[in-house]
Amino acid sequence: MARIISKFLKQALTSARTAFVGPQILAFVPALTLGGYWFGGEGLLLFMAIFVPAAMGLVGLFAPMRSADRSDPDGDAITGLPLKQAVLDTLQRAFEKDGDTSSRTAAVVLEIDEFESFRNTYGADAADQVLGQVAERIGSTLRQGDTACRLHGATFAVALAPARRLDLEAMIQVAARMQQAIGAPIVIGGMRLFLSASIGFCLPRRASERSPDACLDAAETALRDAQASGVGAIRAFAPQSPRKRVKRTGLAEEVSDALEAGQIRPWFQPQISTDTGDIAGMEALARWEHPDRGVILPGAFLPAIAASGLSQRLGEVILNHSMTALRDWGAAGEHVPNVAVNFSHEELADPTLCDRIRWELDRFDLSPDRLCVEILETVISRSENDSITRNVTRLNELGCKIDLDDFGTGHASIANIRRFSVGRIKIDRSFVTRIDTDRDQQSLLTAILEMAERLGIETLAEGVETVGEHALLAQLGCNFVQGFSIARPMPFAETLDWIRIHRQRLSDQPRIAREA
Template sequence: MSKNVTRLFAPILRLLGRPDQARDLSRSVLLLQLENTELLSRTLDKAAMSHLLVQLSMTLGRAVRPYDPVRVLSPGLFAFVLRNRTERDAMQVAHRLHRKGQAQISIAGQTLTPVISGALVHADGGCLTGPNLARDHLPGPDLPDIETLIDNARQRLQATSDSDLGRLRLYPYDTTLAGAPLVATISDAINADQVEAWFQPQVCCHSGAITGFEALARWNHPARGILAPGVFMPQMSEADHTALTQAMLTQSLMALKEWDGAGFDVPTVSVNISNTELSERGFADCLLWELDRHEIRPDRLVIEVLESVGPVTSNADVRVNLRKLSKAGCHIDLDDFGTGYASLDAIRQFGIHRIKLDRSFVTGCDIDPGQQRMILAILALAERLGIAALGEGVETREEHAFLAQMGCDEVQGYAIARPMPLSATMDFLRRHSAAAADLPSIARRG
């Protein structure tokens, strides 16, 4: 190609070439967010859920040009930067990606349909036709940078109502949002006092007494209402996990003080601790200091860890923290028992006090012989090891009765009560105390 021809078509070549070699005449940002993570996490285990997110990312990445790569802002949240397109062209691309994202996916022998919400924010810095195309066009001052557009789109997604979940919306770039505070992460939500601990009771199968509450995070979203962990946890960073653990711990210890002050006998409160916190050097010392500051005995705090937290898979800091907490008197629960690995090593080395039967084993246990055999095997193991067993996700009276008859120590689930704010636990405890005399007592199986 001659120099004259190259010079003549240079503006067009810059426009059609690599984005980092061209000056943008317009910019659009498309955000796609996986919405039904809570429902999918009930169906899939953690490894399959991670596989789904990777496959979804690959599907979306193959649907765009090489120089418009997909950016994974957080698990389940994808960003696309579309340069030098009219609003109509950008919307056509957005619709295509939205359809691709909601196509059925086969994972772990199951066919699942992701629900994707989308927000496309378009900013035009000049006309794409006429004289602008034939000269070196510099973006006008109203053409925002990419990160500003992404923040703008995230705020649009945050404001999506439940009735619009799974839909794609087009928005013009709004300069009034550019300087607005963005509550896009759990850390931001905690700073804005939008995250609250809700509590679900745990009940003894043999006496009907309340043995404790599990603290569960709820995001009181200003636009979407109360969000359960399955909605926002897949998108959390390590900093979010740390902030959430601290918030849940503080609110849980304060709840124990309020129950004590109201005269209720609530022996323990359970708090979920992720590998992120357990991997931090000195985490156990900080937690024990918090207990001392609130004047709470260590044996009233239950630390829930995933079954995958075992001596083989964990680093040295995890092992040190768990052993120190157990030695100090904190109770350690092994959550989602039966879905991971290394459990026996964890029980032996970390002083596990209780295993929690995953709800995948509990569902339908009163009618499914396969479920029954699995539960009986787990309960026999727990009895031989001298540790307690709690069935979680108990949703029917029949499941509750079967677990009690088979020797399960405690149960937790909708059959007992749904998670509730701290204020509602007071009424629940009063009603439960009044009805305790009428509850049947089921003898433990020998």
């Protein structure tokens, strides 16, 4: 009871200070002094003019209020979490205790998936808001004694206080609980967004040595293994893992050599028709097949590509491999209608782009409709570059298909959709996630599909991860789907087997005879 009363009094004082401190108090001082003069003459006027401000200063109403938004004034400026040393200290204390008990600790490292892409799409302010909310959600999953910090970017670390029976199964449950908290809808600027996080963890007995640094480093290595498996993965550190940990800061130095060595190349993700189930195309997605780190996702190396001025060179590499894949699929007797390739702002502004694409199509003896040019919605919604408009118009006249990628994130107007001759919109996965369970998502997506139908534009939903989402999209009239429920991105060598298995499944399905 005493604690409750103390808390109530503290809140009351805070409310009083909020009401009286600041510029608004100046409006009352003249009124008080004037009242003193009215009732007591010049003597009381002088007394009020001196006594009132002095009294307010003495009770601390003018003292600066400490922000309640930050849990640690010496911690991270964006999230308010303590610094990395706090996590290491928690692990060290746990190591010192667990020798005498059966309790065990663990280190967890998690990272928001594709956060760089989110930052580029929504801006730095929205990204900082997301980091703050994610930090709060991580905190909501922790017990007393657990410590969390932000390592860098969208990467967080957690040190768990000692607990009994903290084994592999328990850690998977802890990681899943964190993912569930992060995955709840986040509202930014009136938009409902869905995030996911990849997680790696390490139980101390699995680390190379018994130290906080080794345990945390091992958890980071497990995170990279998780990211190589796709978004939203969870991995435990395994000491026999052959991958070596490479500092992220070294990527910028390696990326140029990797491009020329052929380590960066497209993986392909199928797109299928919701009407027939047939393959409608493949999207080319850049992957770095690092000799030490394994497969690195684009979110980790595209910033280094852009910073090194290699965006156009990367585009040339991806386009060449995509044309080669179309030719080789045909040579193997498998027809893939087209390949979708994403073109960056820098490429679209290149005056020679159209001529270069025409030359590539001629060299591989491919018709222009075999190439689908993907343009980010943020590019056409913000760009007034005449070269971009000219290039897209010429590519459309050449016969290439034009896709508007990540629709719903860049506020592209209908006029821009018409101006760029968009033939298909790719609905961003933030509008697709949980559509089979979220009525608001269903209403929003229905509106998008109805708009596209009235404009005569085809639709493709990205990020379809469940059978329920796939089925509902087909019922709502979305033309094409793409996502993990169909197939994950795969290197070219695996695509032929997947195509054959998929076609076999289609042929094995029972067909309903049509009435004469």
